[in-house]
Amino acid sequence: MHGTSTLEEADRLMTVCNACRYCEGLCAVFPAMEMRRAFSDGDLNYLANLCHACGACYTDCQFSPPHEFNVNVPQTFAILRAESWSAYAWPRAFSGMFARNGVAISIVAALSVAGFISGFAALNDPQALFGIHSGPGAFYALMPHNAMIVLFGAAFLYAILALVMGVRGFWRDIGEPVGMLDDGGSLWQAMKDAASLRYLDGGGVGCVNEDERPTDRRKIYHHLTFYGFLLCFASTSVATLYHYLIAREAPYPWWDVPVVLGTIGGIGLLIGPAGLLAEKSRRDPALLDQKRTGMDVAFIVMLFLTSLTGMALLVWRDTGSMGLLLALHLGFVFALFVTMPYGKFVHGIYRYVALVRYARERRMLGNIISGKVVDDRDV
Numbered sequence: 490m491h492g493t494s495t496l497e498e499a500d501r502l503m504t505v506c507n508a509c510r511y512c513e514g515l516c517a518v519f520p521a522m523e524m525r526r527a528f529s530d531g532d533l534n535y536l537a538n539l540c541h542a543c544g545a546c547y548t549d550c551q552f553s554p555p556h557e558f559n560v561n562v563p564q565t566f567a568i569l570r571a572e573s574w575s576a577y578a579w580p581r582a583f584s585g586m587f588a589r590n591g592v593a594i595s596i597v598a599a600l601s602v603a604g605f606i607s608g609f610a611a612l613n614d615p616q617a618l619f620g621i622h623s624g625p626g627a628f629y630a631l632m633p634h635n636a637m638i639v640l641f642g643a644a645f646l647y648a649i650l651a652l653v654m655g656v657r658g659f660w661r662d663i664g665e666p667v668g669m670l671d672d673g674g675s676l677w678q679a680m681k682d683a684a685s686l687r688y689l690d691g692g693g694v695g696c697v698n699e700d701e702r703p704t705d706r707r708k709i710y711h712h713l714t715f716y717g718f719l720l721c722f723a724s725t726s727v728a729t730l731y732h733y734l735i736a737r738e739a740p741y742p743w744w745d746v747p748v749v750l751g752t753i754g755g756i757g758l759l760i761g762p763a764g765l766l767a768e769k770s771r772r773d774p775a776l777l778d779q780k781r782t783g784m785d786v787a788f789i790v791m792l793f794l795t796s797l798t799g800m801a802l803l804v805w806r807d808t809g810s811m812g813l814l815l816a817l818h819l820g821f822v823f824a825l826f827v828t829m830p831y832g833k834f835v836h837g838i839y840r841y842v843a844l845v846r847y848a849r850e851r852r853m854l855g856n857i858i859s860g861k862v863v864d865d866r867d868v
């Protein structure tokens with residue numbers, strides 16, 4: 490017996506698939522499934538987070554609807570993934586927040602913070618909000634640097650704490666001891682698999698989206714989003730080092746490292762999320778968890794709007810619009826941080842953890858049956 494009807498359905502599907510095994514070359518899920526004869530709740534949550542939602546095992550399956558076996562692994566795992574993130578969320582009181590109206594909550598939070606910052610500045614000194622400020626330190630006319638660090642540092646640390654607490658519960662539930670975190674080989678293998686989205690290709694042909702013709706579009710947009718996010722993070726990190734190590738204050742000239750990184754990353758964060766949203770709107774509903782599309786869409790929309798406001802700030806930073814644009818951008822950054830642990834962002838962390846476990850299982854099995862191939866994709 491499992492704790493939920495989704496876990497029961499996932500168990501039924503894995504039992505059917507374990508007898509069939511037709512899809513064992515498509516991704517990591519099926520080889521991981523074949524290492525088991527029975528499935529605990531933790532095993533099923535692990536397999537669901539190992540799934541990259543490429544959809545191939547739905548279109549390839551001879552038992553998918555309207556067959557009476559009603560096998561739909563991508564949709565069942567999509568629902569189970571979302572339920573697992575909700576079950577492990579910390580604190581639990583926030584776990585259901587994004588199921589239906591994540592976009593509205595995120596945008597209201599962003600506009601509230603932007604309104605608070607701009608209102609506070611306007612009340613103290615309207616020139617701080619509407620005046621033209623340029624050169625080093627211009628951004629701090631709106632909000633002192635130390636106040637920015639306290640506000641955004643607290644939001645960032647809260648997001649990290651909530652994410653760590655959630656993943657800790659998942660890690661325990663899938664039965665992995667903390668000690669295995671020194672398994673450098675598995676950590677590195679999982680990092681390579683995650684960075685290349687190795688299993689988002691339907692076994693090599695591409696991802697299934699609106700019809701049965703696979704393409705790499707989702708993978709490309711996902712890469713643009715992921716690497717765009719990393720470049721923007723690197724831009725902020727370099728700017729922080731500039732500020733504290735060599736006393737150089739933002740904003741920086743267009744050719745300087747933080748601006749170059751932020752601009753390239755920002756472009757990736759405009760094209761990638763826009764492409765992912767377009768792909769999602771076209772996707773076959775049979776592959777989706779239709780009750781929780783708000784959770785997915787909220788994070789993608791927040792990434793897009795954070796980048797859009799950042800790029801607008803870059804273009805108009807030497808005009809009287811700078812104060813309002815900076816307040817708006819800070820509002821979206823703040824809302825992005827505090828909503829991250831309860832939205833689609835967590836899928837990257839949980840999937841990485843599942844990939845670590847899969848890499849470890851393959852290494853252990855490989856040691857036992859030395860020399861035998863354990864993943865068809867290595868052939």
Ligand code: SF4
Pocket residue numbers: 505506507509510511512513546547549550551552553560562
């Ligand atoms: S998804 Fe269908 S075809 Fe693939 S292993 Fe499962 S039952 Fe077999």
Ligand code: SF4
Pocket residue numbers: 512515516517518519539540541542543544545546547562563688691
């Ligand atoms: S990654 Fe693709 S093939 Fe593998 S279980 Fe998920 S949807 Fe099916």
